[in-house]
Amino acid sequence: MPRTRPRTRLALSAALVAATLAAAPAAQADSGGRHGGPGHSGKDAVRFATFNASLNRAEQGALAEDLSDPGDGQAAAAAEVIQRTRPDVLLVNEFDYDDQGRAAELFQRNYLSRPQDGADPIRYRYRYSAPSNTGVASGFDLNNDGRTVTEAGEPGYGDDAFGFGAFPGQYGMAVYSRYPIDRDAVRTFQTFRWADMPGALLPTDPETGEDFYSEAEQKALRLSSKSHWDVPIRLGAGRPVHLLAAHPTPPGFDGPEQRNVARNHDENRFFADYVSPGDSGYIYDDKGRRGGLRPGSRFVIAGDLNADPDDGDGHPRATLQLMEAHRVNGGVRPTSEGAPQAAAEQGGANDEHTGDPALDTADFGEPAPGNLRVDYVLPSRGLPVADTRVFWPAQGRPGAEAAARASDHRLVWLDVRSPR
Template sequence: MPKHYCGPLGLIMIAAVCSPAPAAAPPEGAVRVATYNISFYRDAAGELETELRGGASSQAKQIAEVIQRVRPDLLLLNEIDYTADGAVVDLFRQRYLRQPQNGQQPIDYPHTYTAPVNTGVPTPFDLDRDGRTGGPADCQGFGRYPGQYGMAVLSRLPIDREHARTFQQLLWRDLPGAKLPADPTSGEPYYSGEELARLRLSSKSHWDVPVTLPGGGRLHLLCSHPTPPAFDGPEDRNGCRNHDEIRLIADYLTPGRSGYVVDDNGRRGGLPADALFVVLGDLNADPHDAGGKELGAIQQLLEHPRVNATRPPTSRGAVLASQAHPDLNRDQHGPAAEDTANFSGDDFNNLRVDYALPSRDLVVVGGGVFWPPPGEPGAAAINATDHRLVWIDVRTNKDD
C-alpha cells in the first residue's frame, strides 16, 4: 500500500490454491484468471510510452516474464498508464509479451479493454488542505498526470465490449450512508458541499468487463483499484474512501442494495443474481494487518454471500519474505503465506492486498500467488514491482 461465471451452476468444487513456481498449467477445461499490480508508471505523461517504444525496458521484460510463466487467460493489470489510443497497452503486448523473455514462451492477448480513470484528473479544490490547488492529491484520484495508475484487461477470450460497464463518474456522496470523512476536532464534514458535488467515488475506476467463456457462457470481471487507506490525516479521508470503494463492489453484487448504482452511460442497477464473476484488483485492504479505521473494508467482500473466499491463494515465497524482515512483520496477525505484496522496501509490513475472488457458483480448481523463493525460476523477475501476480483457475461444473 505504500505505492501507490450465466445461471446457477450448483455444487462447488474447490482444490488447494497454493501453487509452486513456476505455475503449472491449469487443469483441462479451466480458465486462469489473474490480477497483477505492475507499478508501470513514470513521473510524467508520455515517458512510459517512449520507454516501451524502444523495446528495451528492463521492467517491462521482467513483468512480461512473470506473465509468460503464469500464462493467465484473463488478466487485470493495475498501475499501467491509460492513454486514449491504447498505445502503452499495445506496445507492452507487441514488444514484450509477444517476445520471449528469459527463455519463456511468448503469449498473445488478442483482446484488450481499457477506459479512462480518475487519477490525475484535476479539480479546482484543495482536497488535501495543504494551502494549494493543482497538486496530485487535489485530483479526482491521486495522480501527477491524467491516466497515471490506470488499468487494463488483457484477454485470450472474446470481450463483450457492448455490455461492459464503467463507473468512473459515480459521485461519492451518492453512495447511501457513505463513510464521508469528518474533521476529528470539530466533527464537521471534511469536504464541503461544493466539493462533494464533484468528488467521484472511484480513485481510478470500477469496471464490469464481460468475457465469453469457451463453452459460450459469460464471466464478469469486476475490476478496480481503490485508494490506499493511508497518506492522509486524522480525518482518514483515504481510509474512508477505500472502505466505500470496496463497498461499491459489494453493493453491485447485492440485489436490493444496488439501485443507486449508475454507470457512465446512465444505466442503473447491479450485477444480475445469476451472473458468474471474479472480483479482481489491488484492493489495498488486508483482512488482518492494515490497522486503523479501514479494518473491515475487505470483509465486505470476503464475507459476502455471493463470494467464495474460503481458500486464499498462497505462496512459499511470501513466507520467506516475511521471515527476511522480522522487524517489520513479527506483529502480523494474518498468515504470511497469503501476502501478495512486499512492502519492506518502504519499511512497511507485507500485506495481502491483491485479490481474485470468484463467485460461489464457479468451480475453483487451482490458483496461487507467483512468489518464487530466491533462486527458483522467476525469482528475479518479481522484483519489477512490489506486488505479486495472483491467479485462480476456474470452470463451470457443467463439464464435470
C-alpha cells in the same frame, strides 16, 4: 503504491474461517501451471489473474516511450512474470492510460510477444482500457491545504485530483484477454459520486466534527480513485463471466480525518453492493444505467484492493465486507513459498502481523508496513475453483528475480473450470 505504518487488525470472523476451510482449494507454492492453450489445471480451466505491475511513469507518455522498444528491464521482468504464469484473463493495475491504447499495444508487441529469460511468449488477442480518475483535476482543494491546484505538474496537483496522479491516467488499468471481451456490455463507474453511496463513510474533521469536504466538493467528488469496471468475458456460447476490476486508493497519505482510509473502505464496498441485488439499487454507471449485476451472473472480482483483512493501515472491514458478501466466494486463499520466506528474513513489522504470511501478495519491506495481502482474485459462488496461487517463488526458483524486479506486488491467479 507505498503504505504507511502497520496496525493490528481484527481477526477473521468465525463464519469466514469456516467458509475458508470448506472452500479453499489446495494452493501449493509457485508453479505457473502448464499451458498449451487456454486452460491450466485441466483442459476446461480458465486462469484469471491480477497483477499490479508498476508500469507507471512520472510523466505523461513516458510509459509508451519506454515500451517502444524491448529494452526496458522493468517491463521485461513484468512480462516474464506474466509469461511464467500464463493467465487467460489478466487485469494489470498501475498501467498508465493513454486514449490511443498505444502503451498496451506496445507492451504486447515488444514484451509479451517476445521470450523473456527462457519463458515462452504469450499473445492476448483482446485488450480493454478506459479513462481513470487519477490525475483528473477536480477544481477543488481536496486536501484542505489552502490551495486549489488545477494543472498537472504543479506541486500538490495529485492531491487535488479526483484520484491521486501527476497527470490524467497515471496508475491506470488495462485488461488483457485470450477470450473475447463483450465491449458493448462493459460498464464503467468512473464518475459515480461518493456521496451517492448510502451510508458512505465521508470523512469528518476530528477537531470540529464538521464534514471534511465542503458541500460543493461532495457534489463533485467521485468514489473511484481510478475506476470500477464490469468487463464481460465470453468464455464460450453460454453466459459471460464478468471481470469486476478495481484499484482502490491506499489507506494512507492523509491526516487525522483518514479520508483515504474511508475511501478505500467504500471503494471495496462498491463491488460488494454491486453483486448483491438487495444492495445495488443506488448504483449508476457512466452511461446512466442504474442497478448492479444481474442475479445469477457469474463474476470474478480482481485487483489491488490496497487492504489486508488482518494487518496494515486500512479499515478492518475494508476487504472483509467484500469477502463476506453472500455471492462472493471469499474462502479462496492463494499462497506461495516465497512470501513467508521474505517475511521471516525481513522481520520488523512482519513480526507484529497477525495474518498468515503465506497469503501476502506485496513486499512493502521496511520501514513499516511490512508485507501484506492486498491483491485479490475472488470468484462468485458457483464458479468451480480448480486452483489458486500467488506467484512469489522462493529464492533461487525460476521467476523469483523477475518477480522482485517487476514490482512490489506479486501476481495472483485463480483457475476456474470453464462454465458452460
